[in-house]
Amino acid sequence: MSFWEYVGSRHTQLLTDTYQHASAVFQCMVIATVLGVAVGVATYRTEWAGALATTATATILTIPSLALIGLLIPIVGLGVAPTVIALTLYGLLPVVRNAIVGLRGVDPALVDAAKGIGMSRAARLFRVELPLAWPPILTGIRVSTQMLMGIAAIAAFASGPGLGNEIFRGIASLGSANSLNQVLSGTLGIAVLALLFDAAYVLIGRLTIPRGIRA
């Protein structure tokens, strides 16, 4: 059976896996973004807190994904839970780091001006600092997403959703007729998804970065 015949005959299963893969990455990315920006906001004003947040998230990233998921299984069981936790944790670092860098990069004169015209602490953050730090934060989200696309494949190890299942099935039945097709379809699917997400981010950037600060 050629690769395309395989894809043709299994397209329902492949589409479901692709959808689940995309959905898992997307949802985890939303959580990672919210958490990451929150951590960034909480820590950017003090030198040591910022360093701590960056180091902590960097440390998480050094744990091999297979090991982390393996460690999570006895605690939260199989399936969706370990996948979501692992993906969210891995997604944090680029977001946290870029949020801190972005927020620290806002011109102090502008913060001074915001204070001077009578903006409250919250207004300063939401109307001045975060919008100005948004381009680097969005870059962080983009990098995170690319990374999570690959890591999400490992989630199949913990019976998680996604295209990883295709790949693992193929590896498990190595030598059989369709094993190569399975691995190939899973991998290609992830690559295509990654490209689509990236295109989406370009669009989001166009829509959300105000014209006044667009590069």
Added chain:
Amino acid sequence: MPETYGNGSTAETTAPAAAKPAAAGAGIRLENLTKVYPGTAGPAVDNVSMEIRAGETVIFVGPSGCGKSTTLKMINRLIEPTSGRIRIGDEDVTDIDPVKLRRKVGYAIQASGLFPHMTVAQNIALVPKMIGWSAARTRSRVEEMLDLVGLDPGEFHGRYPRQLSGGQQQRVGVARALAADPPVLLMDEPFGAVDPITRDHLQDELIRLQHELHKTIVFVTHDFDEAIKLGDRIAVLRERSHIAQFDTPEAILTNPADDFVSGFVGAGAALKRLNLTRVRDVGVVDFPTARIDDPLQSIFDLLRDGATNEVLLLDRHRRPYKWLRRGDLSRAKQSLARAGTLVADTVTRDATLRDALEAVLTDNAGRVAVTGRRGEYIGVVDMETLMNNVHELLEADRLDAMEHQHELQLQRAHRTLLAQEGLDGAGGPEGGPGGRA
């Protein structure tokens, strides 16, 4: 130095502002303001007391690091004073919510401080929105403010700060600071980052604005010429914000309190004096004019019949366009397009005599056209007018200074007399200009 010795010109400069019943300004009173930063030996600002009248423009001028900016920022409590009180109008604002305070005090800083991710209109609308103006009122206010600072609302409304020149950004910065109509405007070296020509224009604009609005303005600069040009009164500050002299520009120029002040005034006091008088204060003479769309024949007739051998040609918006001599016309034949000399420079009525002199000196015929707010022709200033005025000014200053000296001597004599009679309870050796305001 006591704030005001009996000085005739003080009353003179502030009288017009005070006379307006609808003066939008509010007085500011600083009482023993001190700022000590933890971990430093001495205070950054040491026991400053000062009274700024409603509708007055007061300039803090002094060397870098003298604490003038710190003092300014204590007025809207961007820097919290360590001790002392701040009063604006009748209200003690030392302990009120700083956010509320700042919404009532306009604030303009160097390099405009505009938010780059917001349009010009959004920037200006910030404070009105925060204090709860309706959308419609805010919108019309934005238009009004743009118009006020001389930017066309239709054109600049939707632009982003980076699409503006430095001078335009600074204008928008001032518009934003004034948007919610605060009685007090604080300006922290606002024109420090623009080129000298633009700075000059912005200063003229500010003077014009202040003529219309009568805000209480506190303005920080390290440029003494700027201080002279803009200030009703100038506070020359030395280190730790100690007030070396707080008086009108005229008084500081003609009668500096001590060596520190005279060092700051620098050389060329007579030339600087020119910065204190504006074109509107001297006689602007009328000049024969013609419109560009006037029939050629009528311009011919004007030149031939009139006592003059030159007319000023105005364009369709009544703006000065060309100087046209009798000789030019004979060469012009049927068209005015090539005849005459283009008007290279004009001054507004708010321009200083120094600017006018500059323009007159550059012009080969020794005169410059004076224009109104929209660039329309008002009159002409020439060398003769300037010379006469300068002589009068310097003579008047000399008399003022003599009178001032005389008064001081009288006061001193009086004090000595009291001391001799043992009636001066506070003790004699207070020594004139040593005491702090």
